Amino acid sequence: MEWVNAVIQGILLGGLYALFAAGLSLIFGVMRLVNIAHGDLIVLAAYIALTIATTLGLNPFLALLIVIPVMAGLGYGLQRMVLNQTLGDDILPPLLVTFGLSIIIQNGLLVLYTADPQKLSAGPIEVASLTIAPNLTLGVLPILMFAVAVAVIAGLQWVFYRSALGRAFRAVSDNQDVAQLMGLNKAHIFGLAMALSLAVVGIAGVFLGIRTSFDPTIGSGRLIFGFEAVIIGGLGNLWGTLAGGVILGVAQAIGAQINPGWQVLAGHIVFLVVLAIRPRGLFPRIEQ
Amino acid sequence: MIRASEISIVQSSRAAWIAGLVGLLLLLALLAAPYWAGRADMRLLSEIYLYLALACLWNILAGYAGLVSVGQHAYVGLGGYMLFALAMFGGINPLVAIPLAGLIGGVASMLVAVLIFRLSGAYFAIGTWVVAETFRLSFAQVSALGGGSGTSLPAGIVTAIGDGRDGREAIIYWGSLGIAVLVLAAIFLLLRSRQGPALKAIRDNELAARSLGIDIWRSKFIIYVGASTLTAMVGAAIFLQKLRISPDAAFSVNDWTAFVIFIVVIGGIGTLEGPIIGTIVFFLLRETLADLGPSYQLILGLVAIVVMLRAPQGLWGFVRSHYRIELFPLTPRAIDSQSKKDI
Amino acid sequence: MHEPLLSIEGLSASYGDFQALFGIDLTVNEGEVIAIIGANGAGKTTLMRAICGLVKRQATRAEFGGMPIIGLRPDMIAKSGIAMVPEGRQLFRSLSVEENLVIGAQASRKGPWTLEKIYTMFPVLKERRLTPATALSGGQQQMVAIGRALMSNPELLLFDEISLGLAPIIINAIYEQLPALVGGEMSAIIVEQDVARAVSVSDRVYCLQEGRVSLEGASGDVSRDAISKAYFGV
Ligand SMILES: Nc1ncnc2c1ncn2[C@@H]1O[C@H](COP(=O)(O)OP(=O)(O)OP(=O)(O)O)[C@@H](O)[C@H]1O
Ligand SMILES: [Mg+2]
Numbered sequence: 001m002e003w004v005n006a007v008i009q010g011i012l013l014g015g016l017y018a019l020f021a022a023g024l025s026l027i028f029g030v031m032r033l034v035n036i037a038h039g040d041l042i043v044l045a046a047y048i049a050l051t052i053a054t055t056l057g058l059n060p061f062l063a064l065l066i067v068i069p070v071m072a073g074l075g076y077g078l079q080r081m082v083l084n085q086t087l088g089d090d091i092l093p094p095l096l097v098t099f100g101l102s103i104i105i106q107n108g109l110l111v112l113y114t115a116d117p118q119k120l121s122a123g124p125i126e127v128a129s130l131t132i133a134p135n136l137t138l139g140v141l142p143i144l145m146f147a148v149a150v151a152v153i154a155g156l157q158w159v160f161y162r163s164a165l166g167r168a169f170r171a172v173s174d175n176q177d178v179a180q181l182m183g184l185n186k187a188h189i190f191g192l193a194m195a196l197s198l199a200v201v202g203i204a205g206v207f208l209g210i211r212t213s214f215d216p217t218i219g220s221g222r223l224i225f226g227f228e229a230v231i232i233g234g235l236g237n238l239w240g241t242l243a244g245g246v247i248l249g250v251a252q253a254i255g256a257q258i259n260p261g262w263q264v265l266a267g268h269i270v271f272l273v274v275l276a277i278r279p280r281g282l283f284p285r286i287e288q
Numbered sequence: 289m290i291r292a293s294e295i296s297i298v299q300s301s302r303a304a305w306i307a308g309l310v311g312l313l314l315l316l317a318l319l320a321a322p323y324w325a326g327r328a329d330m331r332l333l334s335e336i337y338l339y340l341a342l343a344c345l346w347n348i349l350a351g352y353a354g355l356v357s358v359g360q361h362a363y364v365g366l367g368g369y370m371l372f373a374l375a376m377f378g379g380i381n382p383l384v385a386i387p388l389a390g391l392i393g394g395v396a397s398m399l400v401a402v403l404i405f406r407l408s409g410a411y412f413a414i415g416t417w418v419v420a421e422t423f424r425l426s427f428a429q430v431s432a433l434g435g436g437s438g439t440s441l442p443a444g445i446v447t448a449i450g451d452g453r454d455g456r457e458a459i460i461y462w463g464s465l466g467i468a469v470l471v472l473a474a475i476f477l478l479l480r481s482r483q484g485p486a487l488k489a490i491r492d493n494e495l496a497a498r499s500l501g502i503d504i505w506r507s508k509f510i511i512y513v514g515a516s517t518l519t520a521m522v523g524a525a526i527f528l529q530k531l532r533i534s535p536d537a538a539f540s541v542n543d544w545t546a547f548v549i550f551i552v553v554i555g556g557i558g559t560l561e562g563p564i565i566g567t568i569v570f571f572l573l574r575e576t577l578a579d580l581g582p583s584y585q586l587i588l589g590l591v592a593i594v595v596m597l598r599a600p601q602g603l604w605g606f607v608r609s610h611y612r613i614e615l616f617p618l619t620p621r622a623i624d625s626q627s628k629k630d631i
Numbered sequence: 632m633h634e635p636l637l638s639i640e641g642l643s644a645s646y647g648d649f650q651a652l653f654g655i656d657l658t659v660n661e662g663e664v665i666a667i668i669g670a671n672g673a674g675k676t677t678l679m680r681a682i683c684g685l686v687k688r689q690a691t692r693a694e695f696g697g698m699p700i701i702g703l704r705p706d707m708i709a710k711s712g713i714a715m716v717p718e719g720r721q722l723f724r725s726l727s728v729e730e731n732l733v734i735g736a737q738a739s740r741k742g743p744w745t746l747e748k749i750y751t752m753f754p755v756l757k758e759r760r761l762t763p764a765t766a767l768s769g770g771q772q773q774m775v776a777i778g779r780a781l782m783s784n785p786e787l788l789l790f791d792e793i794s795l796g797l798a799p800i801i802i803n804a805i806y807e808q809l810p811a812l813v814g815g816e817m818s819a820i821i822v823e824q825d826v827a828r829a830v831s832v833s834d835r836v837y838c839l840q841e842g843r844v845s846l847e848g849a850s851g852d853v854s855r856d857a858i859s860k861a862y863f864g865v
Contacts, residue, residue: 034410036358085597091409095356096553096596103546103589110582167730168737174723177685180705181715183738183783220541224421227414231407261436265425268418272403275415279406 001135003257008138010253014246015146016211019204020226021233021241022149022156023197029160029236030169030193031087036098039223040105041198045071045205046214047109050118060120060206067202075198079191087190102219109216120209145207152200153242159196160238169193221264228271234281243283247274318465322458330461334529336571337468341522342544343551343563344471345515348478350549351558352487353511354494356409359416361545362400362423363393363516365538367523369427372533375445377432382441382449383463386524393520397513405505405512417541424539438534446531464525471518475560478514483507491558542585550592556602565604634697636661636818637682637787641691644674644681651677652688652842659787664813665820666833666850670862673839675822676718679789682820683715684708696786710738714785718792718822720776722764729760731775735782742784742816749778752808770801777805781812788813790821794828806832826858840864 020042027033035041045067052063082101086093128140160166171179172189180186208214208222225248233244248267255266274282321330342364349355370389374380380388404415428436450456478484489497490504498504523544527533537543547570555566573591577584599606637659644652651674659665667675681688684705693701700708714735722731732749750757753774759767764775773793780788794802809832813819823829830836830850838846838861846853846861 032409034414036410036414082593082597092350092356092557093596093600095358095410095413096549097593099358099546099549100589100593100596103542104586104593107582107586107589111586167726167734170725171723171734174725175721177680177705178717178721178723180685181683181709181717182734182779183706183709184734185704185706220417221421224414224418227411228418231411231415235411261425261429265422265429268422268425271418272422275403275406 003254005136006253006257007250008136009142010250011246012138012142012146012249013253014229014242014249015142015149016204016207016245017225017229017248018149018242018245019145019152019200019207020222021229021245022152022238023200023204024223024226025230025236025238025241026156026160026200027193027197028230030173031190032173033083033087033094034098035197036095036223037102037105037219038098038201038226039221040102040109040219041071041074041201042205042208042222043214043216043219044105044109045198045202046120046209047113047118047216048202049120049206049209050113053120060122060210064203064206067206068199071198071202071205072195075194075196075201076191078198079194080187083194084187084190102223106216106219113216115215115217117213117215118209119213120206122210126210141210145211148203148207149242149245152203153238156196156200157238165192225267228267231281232271232274234284236285237281237283240281240283240285244281247282315469319462322454322461327457330457331529332571334461334464334525336567337464338522338526338529339548339551339570340563340567341468341471342519342548343555343567344475344560345519345522346545346548347552347557347559347563348475348511349515351552351562352479352491353508354491355508355512356413357416358413358541358545358549359418359420360516360519360548361539361541361543362416362420363397363519364523364526364544365420365427365535365540366396366423367393367520368527368533368538369433370520371524371528372433372439372441376439376442382445382528383459386463386467386521386528389524390517390521393523394513394517396520397516398509400516401509401512405508420539420541420545424535427538428535434534436535438532438537440532441528460525460529464529467518467521467525471522474514474518479560483510487511546585547588550588552602553592554595554602556604556606556608557600559602559604559608561608562602562604566602569603635659636663637695639682639690639693642678642681642688642693643690644677644686644688646677646686650842651686652681655839655842655844657837657844659818659820661786661818662813662815663818663835664809664833665818666829666836667820667822667839668824668826668829668836668858668862669839669845674842675839676791677842678839679715679717679791679820679822682708682789683713706738709783710740712740712784712786713789714738714780714783714787715789716773716776716780716791716793719795720769720772722772722775722779724763724765726764727761728756728764728767728775731764732756732778732782735779738783740784744781744784746782749781752811753778770797770805773797773801773805777812786817788817788819790819790823792822792824794823794825826862830858838862 024035024038027035048070049060049063049067052058052066053060082097083094086097126141129137130140130143131137160169168184168189171182172184172186176186229244229248230241231244232247233240233242247270251270252263252267256263318333321333325333346357346360349357367389370392371382371385374385374388375382400419404412404419407415427433433439446456450459486497486502486507489500489502490507494504527538551566551570552563554569555564556562573588577587595602601609635658637657639655639657642652642655643650655678667678669675677686680686684700684703688701690701693699695711695713698711700711723734726734732746755771756774756778759771764772767775777793793805806828821829821833830853833850836848836850836853837844838858840861845864846857
């Protein structure tokens with residue numbers, strides 16, 4: 001029963017990892033950009049939620065109403081003012097600029113909030129649980145987290161494949177030159193993609209902050225989890241990303257069950273094994 | 289039209305000669321540092337050499353072979369840990385253990401390469417980071433090496449390195465200098481060899497390089513393993529100087545990757561001179577600003593972004609495009625023998 | 632006489648250090664069909680891309696409908712009424728046939744062309760509207776590319792080698808449709824390897840050679856000799 005429990009906890013945790021990953025996957029799909037600052041932006045969102053929650057006395061879930069638009073606006077501005085200048089044939093500029101951004105965010109947070117661990121408190125929901133079977137109780141929060149992850153993925157999937165915005169995303173991704181001939185402003189479309197990506201980052205950050213304590217240095221770890229989920233699931237496939245997150249979560253839960261020190265390590269090892277046997281991930285959709 | 293026979297290739301310029309002479313004198317002066325420099329200065333100098341070596345190696349990977357790794361700290365840490373393991377459990381003299389640690393790092397990098405060469409571009413970059421994290425977490429599980437909190441090099445091993453504290457520090461100093469010279473020489477020879485132009489071709493256009501019959505995978509593999517071997521040696525030397533190791537220090541992305549990338553970007557990626565300039569700038573900044581703590585790193589990040597956006601060729605690239613000089617004669621300059629003008 | 636729809640003077644364009652066009656002068660009057668011919672690599676595609684703003688270019692004067700277009704981004708030029716059927720079709724591969732057509736209307740210009748009109752002209756596209764565009768045959772893909780360009784209701788339509796890689800019978804079919812598309816409201820620039828066809832469908836013809844205009848004249852007036860001289864530069 002202990003094991004079943006661990007696996008189920010892992011699956012639910014996978015939802016959070018899918019939230020880390022979805023934004024990463026989205027912008028890679030649209031503009032082939034890998035944002036090294038992604039994890040730090042998640043942490044930044046958690047701090048923004050913390051600031052809102054403490055100054056306005058809001059529940060972190062309500063703070064989402066502010067965090068999401070703030071993050072989206074930040075994403076749009078960042079893309080238009082900085083990242084668009086780095087896009088081109090050479091992969092170095094975007095990589096190094098987002099790496100620099102990661103360092104700026106991390107150290108900026110250290111200056112503003114110090115290295116002390118913080119936590120968002122969402123009230124009684126944090127400890128609420130449902131008893132599924134005699135030996136099996138599940139936290140309401142992990143269930144909610146997973147449901148939100150599924151909803152976010154479904155929403156992104158809809159935007160990407162059913163809306164005019166998604167059509168523009170796909171067109172720009174396929175052929176930037178011809179997309180412009182259709183009257184699409186590439187810089188604006190990329191800005192919107194980053195805005196959407198960071199809106200998801202906002203959600204991820206709030207859930208991260210409610211689930212565990214956080215400090216300014218944990219961003220790179222979140223980037224890596226998200227990245228692993230994307231690669232395990234297969235590039236460019238949003239549902240695959242959810243599956244990748246779940247696989248990563250289960251691997252970590254099983255690792256932790258064996259030895260608490262092995263939690264994260266087990267996730268890395270599963271990632272490396274997938275890379276060895278299925279280099280394009282389990283459900284690939286686009287070429288790199 | 290200029291026919292090939294009318295072009296003479298001039299590989300060395302006067303600037304290069306002067307640079308060579310100055311370099312030789314500088315090297316002699318630095319070799320003698322234990323006789324004129326204080327203990328703190330020597331430590332600083334060693335640190336500069338080792339950072340220079342790391343920067344040159346990363347530059348070869350990212351600037352020449354197109355292998356943008358953000359996980360070379362994997363090999364710094366591995367080299368450091370291997371030095372400790374060989375000295376503590378194998379009874380091997382730490383100075384001998386440095387090249388051995390390099391070899392182990394090299395073998396490890398072969399296995400890693402087979403895996404992560406499946407990722408390309410930016411995904412390769414993060415893949416290397418995952419590998420480094422895997423190393424860090426694995427070493428944190430090895431209780432014989434102190435687990436998560438790390439370990440110190442036992443006093444008996446330390447005293448066996450040399451006579452007295454001064455003698456010991458002189459030897460470690462020369463070791464660091466030796467490694468930096470070795471790395472610089474290896475890179476210089478590599479770029480002058482037939483691999484040099486092949487690497488440039490790969491960096492500039494992989495598809496075209498492939499059609500020229502260059503085995504890209506093999507070229508990249510050789511560079512990756514070579515650079516990782518030397519990086520592991522540098523790592524061993526770093527932790528020999530520190531005499532203490534822990535997973536967080538050994539596999540620090542900040543210390544061994546972020547700063548190194550900063551150095552290369554500032555100096556000028558894809559040039560031999562860039563990392564040297566970058567190292568000087570980095571240490572100048574560090575010695576003046578490091579007291580600021582996080583703000584200092586924030587400034588480094590900002591500077592790196594501005595350079596990347598406004599002067600992507602770095603300081604050296606800027607100097608070179610304005611004055612057309614070259615300290616290391618690598619790019620054959622084609623000179624039209626009739627007009628004596630650069631083409 | 633009216634102001635020309637498109638008037639370009641001294642247009643040059645380059646890819647990095649390589650200059651591909653040198654001081655091109657070109658005018659297109661309202662309702663006119665212009666043919667551009669020239670050997671491979673002469674700069675025909677580059678000229679079209681320069682008009683659309685897709686390559687770095689300079690000009691002493693470049694106006695479309697009385698409005699300067701040199702500083703404009705490609706999407707703004709598209710919105711001002713220039714559309715292109717690019718060389719090699721270049722459909723969006725992750726968009727369905729219908730999405731490829733609909734995205735053509737992104738420029739949101741008013742005019743006679745609607746999805747229904749396109750489907751009436753190319754009924755086969757309606758049958759396959761939900762398939763990925765790149766799963767169609769070459770000729771069908773060309774229909775999508777043409778339809779996509781028409782959907783923006785352009786005043787000037789650029790065709791870059793629409794016959795490339797197509798069977799002669801399909802090429803004939805497409806060119807038979809041409810008069811229905813252009814003339815009247817819409818002007819066109821056609822790049823075509825088949826010189827005889829280019830001359831027969833156009834009002835005026837320009838020949839490019841190594842990035843320069845080597846011949847210009849009314850299609851009825853230019854002789855075969857003059858063309859081959861302008862073509863090969865002998
Ligand atoms: N992306 C590019 N980068 C560099 N040079 C280019 C590029 N595209 C075209 N060129 C060069 O510009 C010149 C003109 O090319 P362009 O494609 O305009 O010729 P074209 O007349 O359309 O030829 P074709 O009949 O083969 O289509 C050629 O010398 C070509 O090599
Ligand atoms: Mg062409």
